[in-house]
Every structure is written in structure tokens, then in C-alpha cells.
Amino acid sequence: MSLKDQTALRIVFYEGDGAQSLEAQDRFAAMSRLLEKGFAVTRVAGGGRVAPADRASLLVLGRFDGGRAPQAEDAHGQVHIRFQDISGFDSNRVAATVETVRAETNAAKHGDWKPWFPVIDYDRCTNCMQCLSFCLFGVYGVDEQQRIQVQNNDNCKTNCPACSRVCPEAAIMFPKYKAGPINGDVVSDADLQREKMKVDISALLGGDVYALLRERSEKAKSRFSKERDANKALTERQKCLVKLASAGDIPPEVLMSLPSPEEIARRAEEAMAKAQAALTKQTL
Amino acid sequence: MTPPRILYCNCTYAQVVPKEVKEAVLKRLCESGVAFDAVADLCEMSARQDASLKRLAEGGAVKIAACYPRAVKWLFHAAKAALPTEAAEILNMRVQSADEVCAALFNPELKPNLPAGKTTKPSAEELPKSEVAV
Ligand code: SF4
Ligand code: SF4
Numbered sequence: 317m318s319l320k321d322q323t324a325l326r327i328v329f330y331e332g333d334g335a336q337s338l339e340a341q342d343r344f345a346a347m348s349r350l351l352e353k354g355f356a357v358t359r360v361a362g363g364g365r366v367a368p369a370d371r372a373s374l375l376v377l378g379r380f381d382g383g384r385a386p387q388a389e390d391a392h393g394q395v396h397i398r399f400q401d402i403s404g405f406d407s408n409r410v411a412a413t414v415e416t417v418r419a420e421t422n423a424a425k426h427g428d429w430k431p432w433f434p435v436i437d438y439d440r441c442t443n444c445m446q447c448l449s450f451c452l453f454g455v456y457g458v459d460e461q462q463r464i465q466v467q468n469n470d471n472c473k474t475n476c477p478a479c480s481r482v483c484p485e486a487a488i489m490f491p492k493y494k495a496g497p498i499n500g501d502v503v504s505d506a507d508l509q510r511e512k513m514k515v516d517i518s519a520l521l522g523g524d525v526y527a528l529l530r531e532r533s534e535k536a537k538s539r540f541s542k543e544r545d546a547n548k549a550l551t552e553r554q555k556c557l558v559k560l561a562s563a564g565d566i567p568p569e570v571l572m573s574l575p576s577p578e579e580i581a582r583r584a585e586e587a588m589a590k591a592q593a594a595l596t597k598q599t600l
Numbered sequence: 601m602t603p604p605r606i607l608y609c610n611c612t613y614a615q616v617v618p619k620e621v622k623e624a625v626l627k628r629l630c631e632s633g634v635a636f637d638a639v640a641d642l643c644e645m646s647a648r649q650d651a652s653l654k655r656l657a658e659g660g661a662v663k664i665a666a667c668y669p670r671a672v673k674w675l676f677h678a679a680k681a682a683l684p685t686e687a688a689e690i691l692n693m694r695v696q697s698a699d700e701v702c703a704a705l706f707n708p709e710l711k712p713n714l715p716a717g718k719t720t721k722p723s724a725e726e727l728p729k730s731e732v733a734v
Binding site: 322323324326340343344347348350351352353354355356357358359360361362364365366367368369370372424426427429430431433435436437438439440466469470489491492493494496499500501502503504505508 | 602603605606607610611612613614616623626627629630631633634635636637638639640641643644645646647648650651652654655656658659660667668669670671672674675677678694715716717718719720721
């Protein structure tokens with residue numbers, strides 16, 4: 317099932333009428349545990365507002381009077397609410413109880429995938445389609461207005477920020493990247509002068525995998541087809557990939573898992589055609 | 601006037617926010633009497649286009665403890681849940697201390713700081729002398 321098709325379970329800590337307050341350290345321990353397990357948690361208290369309810373399932377936790385959780389349901393039948401008494405529970409037991417309810421309600425299970433994917437800053441993006449034509453994994457596409465968008469973020473290769481380096485506007489962010497501006501930090505003039513870096517990468521590669529990605533040329537294709545000695549070709553490629561990994565900060569395992577040169581050429585052409593079609597439609 | 605809502609992001613699936621900062625911020629929130637929303641990882645929610653981002657964005661003025669304002673703005677946008685530019689203040693736990701973040705969270709005054717438009721950080725030569733670190 318795609319990540320987008322799942323609903324999440326929202327946990328609410330209730331400490332109002334009919335329930336006792338949690339000690340601050342118990343509240344912190346239980347919240348931390350649930351957040352580490354990927355749940356969204358709301359604390360309702362007298363002093364302030366929280367986000368309104370939506371159609372997600374709600375699990376209301378509290379130290380209810382008499383140890384009895386109330387029974388209630390949404391008058392409009394839109395929100396699925398459950399109450400659970402947690403008197404005497406430690407944070408492990410709270411987490412285990414929540415996990416049981418998550419499984420019963422078929423809500424999303426978190427943590428199976430590291431959320432690593434490109435996020436586009438549309439204040440900067442000029443819709444040039446370089447990212448679309450660069451990515452081999454079909455992460456990018458266009459919407460009905462031929463505007464670039466991230467369509468298949470779970471296809472993105474974990475820890476690989478390569479497409480952000482081809483964007484001429486520094487418009488592609490990976491918020492979990494270690495450094496700016498890719499992590500979302502403000503873009504500086506120096507960042508925009510990264511053309512030099514790009515040239516260095518292509519020089520380094522000198523016609524290997526990523527040069528093929530960049531040039532998409534017949535020349536590059538014929539070079540690959542002449543690689544008759546498979547072992548030699550593989551060694552050469554690995555050498556280049558290791559260099560690229562250090563120059564472009566691309567994880568070696570991502571580079572090593574690239575498909576065969578022929579498949580790369582096929583996908584590159586496909587991506588290029590998609591980008592070209594979008595650009596043509598824009599000008600019509 | 602009702603104080604802005606508070607939203608805390610735990611950045612669960614990466615170690616980019618210093619652990620001691622996010623723990624201290626969450627601890628202070630738990631010790632306070634305030635109501636707040638906490639999410640495990642805004643990035644994960646954005647990736648799955650979690651519908652709750654909409655309710656988190658649309659519930660009025662909000663202060664968000666997470667990371668860079670530019671990243672947070674476009675993460676919400678990617679999930680079709682635009683944050684209100686004039687009513688959202690982002691505190692950056694990647695670079696601010698827990699004290700700074702908490703002081704801003706508990707301050708009822710909202711200081712909206714979502715980037716609007718294409719901004720580029722000026723180079724050192726362009727900055728007034730007082731802003732250049734020596
Ligand atoms: S490469 Fe950058 S500017 Fe060009 S379409 Fe992609 S995100 Fe936009
Ligand atoms: S929004 Fe920022 S703080 Fe939150 S999960 Fe993403 S990278 Fe981490």
C-alpha cells in the first residue's frame with residue numbers, strides 16, 4: 317500500500333475534568349516514547365488551543381477517575397474515538413497499548429521508511445525540468461499545468477542529494493541533509509555559483525555513468541556498447557563511482573545499485589522525453 | 601487575544617536536530633501548563649501527504665519548533681496544506697538553543713517568519729559592517 321493511502325492514529329493526552337493530571341516526568345516519558353514510535357500526540361490542557369479534529373482515528377489516553385475510561389462516539393460519525401485508561405501505566409505500557417490500537421484500527425505503521433525525498437521551493441523554481449530529466453528513478457513528474465512536482469517520493473534513493481546539485485536555482489531541498497542550502501537554509505550567492513562544482517563532477521566522470529545521465533548523447537551510448545570486457549568495464553565504473561561519491565556526496569551504495577548502462581540509457585531517454593514534452597506544452 | 605498554537609516536531613527519523621535541544625524543548629513543553637501538538641516527523645507526514653497536516657496548518661496562528669523555515673514551508677506545501685504566511689512562526693532547533701526556542705514558544709506574541717518570495721542571503725561584502733562576524 318502506498319504511504320499516501322494510509323490514515324494515521326492521533327493520540328490525545330486528556331487531563332481535564334474526570335481525569336487526573338500526569339506528573340510532568342511521566343508525561344514527558346510517555347510522549348517521547350510515542351513520538352519515537354512515529355505517532356502524533358496532542359496534549360489538551362486549559363492553557364491554549366490545539367489543532368482541530370479531523371477524520372483520523374483518535375485514541376484518548378488519561379488517568380480517568382475510578383480507572384474507568386468513558387464511552388463516547390462522534391455525534392457526526394466522522395471521527396472514530398476510543399478512550400483508554402492509563403492509570404499506573406509506565407511509558408512502555410502506554411506505547412504497547414497504543415501500538416495494539418494502531419494495529420486494530422489498521423492505521424499507518426511508521427518508521428519502515430526513512431523520509432528522504434526532494435522538496436521543491438517554488439519561490440525559486442523556474443520550471444526548467446533539469447531535475448526531471450536527470451532523475452532515473454521517476455521521482456519527478458509534472459502536474460496538469462506542466463508544473464514540476466515530486467510524484468513518487470518513495471522511489472528516491474536514501475541519502476542521495478544528487479538532483480539538488482543539478483538544480484540551477486538551488487530550489488531542491490532535502491530537509492534531512494546535513495548542510496545548507498540543501499537542508500533548507502537560506503540560499504547564498506555562492507550556492508548559486510555551483511556551476512563549477514557541476515563541471516568538476518562531469519570532468520571526474522569523463523564519460524561514465526553520470527556523464528551519460530548528463531549528456532544523453534549517442535556518443536556516450538556507443539562508448540558503453542563497446543565495453544566488451546565486462547570485468548574491465550565494471551572495475552572502471554567502480555573507480556569512477558567512488559570518485560563521484562566523494563565529490564558529489566552521493567552514497568556509494570546508491571551509485572553501486574544503479575542499473576546496467578543500457579537500462580540507464582533507456583531511463584535517461586525516457587526522463588528526457590518527459591521533460592521535453594512538458595517544456596513543449598508550456599510554450600504552446 | 602488567544603495565544604498562537606504550538607506544534608513540536610521530534611524529527612524522529614534522522615539525527616539532524618541535536619538530541620539535547622529537542623529533548624529539552626519537549627521536556628519544557630511537558631512541564632508547562634500549555635496545550636500543544638507534537639508530531640514525530642513532519643518530513644514523514646509530508647511524504648505520506650498526511651491529512652492531519654491540513655488541520656495543523658489551518659487551525660489559526662501557530663508557532664512551530666522544527667528546523668529551517670524554508671524547509672517547513674515547502675514540506676507543508678508539498679502535502680497540499682499551505683501554512684499561513686502571516687500567521688506562522690518557525691523556530692529552528694537545528695541552529696537555535698533550547699532556551700531561545702522555548703522563550704519564543706512561550707511568548708504570546710507571534711513573529712511570522714516564513715520566507716516569502718525568492719530570497720538570497722547577501723554575501724559578506726553586501727552586509728552592513730555590524731552584521732559581519734569578525
Ligand atoms: S531543476 Fe530546479 S528550477 Fe529546474 S524544474 Fe527542477 S526544481 Fe525547478
Ligand atoms: S521538518 Fe525538519 S525537524 Fe521536522 S522532521 Fe523534517 S527535518 Fe526534522
